[in-house]
Amino acid sequence: MMIFVRRDVPSVAAVKSTLSLFAELFGLHANIEKTNMYFGGVHPDVMEAMLAATGFSDGQLTFRYLGVPLSSSRVSVAMFDSLILKIKHSIQHWYSNFLTYAGRRMVFKKWKDICLPWDAGGFNIKDLSTWNDALQCRWLYLLAHTTVGSWVSWHQAYLLQHQSIWIVQSEDSFSSSLKGILTVRDMLVALAGSITNASFLINSWCSHGKF
Structure with missing residues (x-):
């Protein structure tokens, strides 16, 4: 099982507390010897604090794909x-x-x-770049027009700080997925001519709650 956590001690402590509660209720305990944490873009001091809060080990990722070597949990x-x-x-x-x-x-x-x-006259094959833009538009729609779901509520509360997705500016601390959504947002606004038109356009792509 893989659990993804924000890179701060409170988030890790919350997950550890939930695992402890799960163990108390069902008698299934995490095997500390087989449980590791993997880090990306985390300051060494914060990383050590997160490890200390859980008692888990610092896992190491070592693989090579498409000529890009990745070795070390601190990639x-x-x-x-x-x-x-x-x-x-x-x-x-x-x-x-x-x-x-x-x-x-x-x-x-x-x-x-x-x-x-x-x-x-085509073969109906999806162009990955275009298909990815379409999927990003779906996430843009969810962030702009809904408040349902843990993914949406977490992004709106912690990353967007309850700002409108149409006006928020990209920051280095944002995830690559959120940065991608903002890039597609800017493309859509440029295509539609204004934020109002872009919002109307993306809303028209949703029917009966389905994008």
Whole structure:
């Protein structure tokens, strides 16, 4: 089981307290010898305090993917963001090469045409960059128009500080996912011409509670 926690001692202490309550109710205890904490972008002093609050060990991540070596629990969040982008671009590159390969196979259409719907002459294949923008728009809609759900309420209370998602400015402390949402927000506002128009547009994409 993986539990993701904010990088501060109170959040870790809350999780540890919940695990202790779970153990008290059901008799299932976390095996300290097999439980580790993995850190990204955490100050060493804070990291040591979090370890002391839980009694867990500092886990080590060691793997290599797409030429990016990651070894050490103290790998920065920026490196993970870079890795995610490399993975997305590589998947789309492999996908595109397979369908547009001009060697011994039949030459297919251009990638942008392949991603069109069937009725538009394409293969109805999702372009990952466009699909990711669409998913970011869904999160933007949730943050702008709803208050339901732990993800939404946590972001609105702790990261947005109850500011409107349409006006909040990106900060270094924001997660890569929230930064991505704000980037798509700016693209949408530029496309629609104003925040009001963008809000109306994204609201029109929701029907009966489904985006």
